[in-house]
Amino acid sequence: MKNRFMLAPLTNQQSAPDGAATDYDVDWVRRIALGGYALVQTCAATVQGTGRAFKGQLGIHSDEQLDGLRRMADAIREGGALSAVQLHHAGHRARPELGGVPAPASDDPHAGLTAMTTEQVERLRDDFIRAAQRAQLAGFDGVAVHGAFGFVISEFLSPLLNRRRDRYGSSIENRARLLFEVIDGIRRTCGPQFQIGLRLSVERYGLRIEELRDITAEAFRQAQIDYLDLALWNSAQLVMDGPLAGRTMLSVFADLPRGNVRLGVAGKIRSAQRANEVIEEGADFVLIGRAAILNADFPQRIFTCPEYHAPELPIDVAHLQREGLSPPFINYMRTSWDGFVA
Numbered sequence: 001m002k003n004r005f006m007l008a009p010l011t012n013q014q015s016a017p018d019g020a021a022t023d024y025d026v027d028w029v030r031r032i033a034l035g036g037y038a039l040v041q042t043c044a045a046t047v048q049g050t051g052r053a054f055k056g057q058l059g060i061h062s063d064e065q066l067d068g069l070r071r072m073a074d075a076i077r078e079g080g081a082l083s084a085v086q087l088h089h090a091g092h093r094a095r096p097e098l099g100g101v102p103a104p105a106s107d108d109p110h111a112g113l114t115a116m117t118t119e120q121v122e123r124l125r126d127d128f129i130r131a132a133q134r135a136q137l138a139g140f141d142g143v144a145v146h147g148a149f150g151f152v153i154s155e156f157l158s159p160l161l162n163r164r165r166d167r168y169g170s171s172i173e174n175r176a177r178l179l180f181e182v183i184d185g186i187r188r189t190c191g192p193q194f195q196i197g198l199r200l201s202v203e204r205y206g207l208r209i210e211e212l213r214d215i216t217a218e219a220f221r222q223a224q225i226d227y228l229d230l231a232l233w234n235s236a237q238l239v240m241d242g243p244l245a246g247r248t249m250l251s252v253f254a255d256l257p258r259g260n261v262r263l264g265v266a267g268k269i270r271s272a273q274r275a276n277e278v279i280e281e282g283a284d285f286v287l288i289g290r291a292a293i294l295n296a297d298f299p300q301r302i303f304t305c306p307e308y309h310a311p312e313l314p315i316d317v318a319h320l321q322r323e324g325l326s327p328p329f330i331n332y333m334r335t336s337w338d339g340f341v342a
């Protein structure tokens with residue numbers, strides 16, 4: 001990476017109904033890459049067509065999507081950044097009204113859902129790996145495995161949501177098996193030069209920070225991944241209860257020996273000052289989410305003016321139009337992100 005700015009994965013609901021990348025997708029990543037980010041992650045892209053959670057979600061589950069993905073990879077490279085596709089499956093959060101089929105780790109009689117069979121879990125693992133191969137074929141430098149926000153990999157990690165009795169459930173080792181098999185498979189299939197990121201969140205969905213710390217320690221020890229992306233909503237968030245209470249969530253992960261694996265953090269980083277604070281606390285790089293929507297060239301602005309701070313929210317639609325956001329992206333920000341658009 002040429003600097004410490006990474007674009008956080010940002011769903012923008014601007015892909016075609018079949019998951020193919022549109023001109024909007026290509027234009028967005030091109031502007032972001034030109035804006036100075038060292039590495040640009042795509043929005044969450046489905047590794048199975050049935051794993052959809054969002055309208056207009058990008059797909060990487062079919063070879064027919066390769067052309068559009070190739071255009072995105074080219075645009076990022078031409079803009080001077082490294083690239084990664086975020087690999088996603090919504091698990092129990094897949095949305096039937098969008099063609100999704102909820103695929104939970106455990107039975108949910110209340111919602112009328114039956115747990116995935118062991119064979120279905122193995123197929124899902126293989127589809128994550130196949131999607132990574134597709135990303136490589138399309139010319140991306142790497143992939144980022146979505147293990148956050150209760151989506152399938154995070155769901156399997158959760159002792160609340162994963163009550164399976166096969167080798168993918170019960171012990172923490174079993175609950176983390178899907179994650180590590182996906183990472184191993186990608187590394188084996190795509191080779192040592194292909195960059196692999198892992199995104200984990202530690203809040204909600206019954207996730208336990210002590211367990212996630214142990215899983216991260218193991219991922220750092222195995223060194224199959226290149227970076228961990230800690231998906232916080234506020235990078236200054238403190239642990240509220242349990243043995244780690246009072247520490248920042250970031251410090252819990254930054255204090256682990258990490259060898260050559262890099263550590264990044266997301267959450268309300270909207271100025272160089274805040275970026276420097278998390279780097280002083282032990283992060284190697286920062287992920288920029290909402291500030292990138294406000295300014296596609298947020299890093300460039302900081303390089304020009306180190307005191308720069310992203311605009312305050314809520315923002316008016318005219319600003320987002322001037323920034324070149326597509327109509328579906330603006331509509332998504334208006335309807336789904338309370339307090340973002342005035």
Ligand SMILES: Cc1cc2nc3c(=O)[nH]c(=O)nc-3n(C[C@H](O)[C@H](O)[C@H](O)COP(=O)(O)O)c2cc1C
Binds near residue numbers: 148199
């Ligand atoms: C509009 C929007 C879309 C997002 N889409 C994704 C996504 O596709 N995958 C993901 O892992 N996180 C997603 N996130 C979370 C961001 O990547 C990031 O972690 C979060 O917004 C905190 O960073 P920020 O305070 O800089 O926005 C999304 C956030 C926003 C605001």
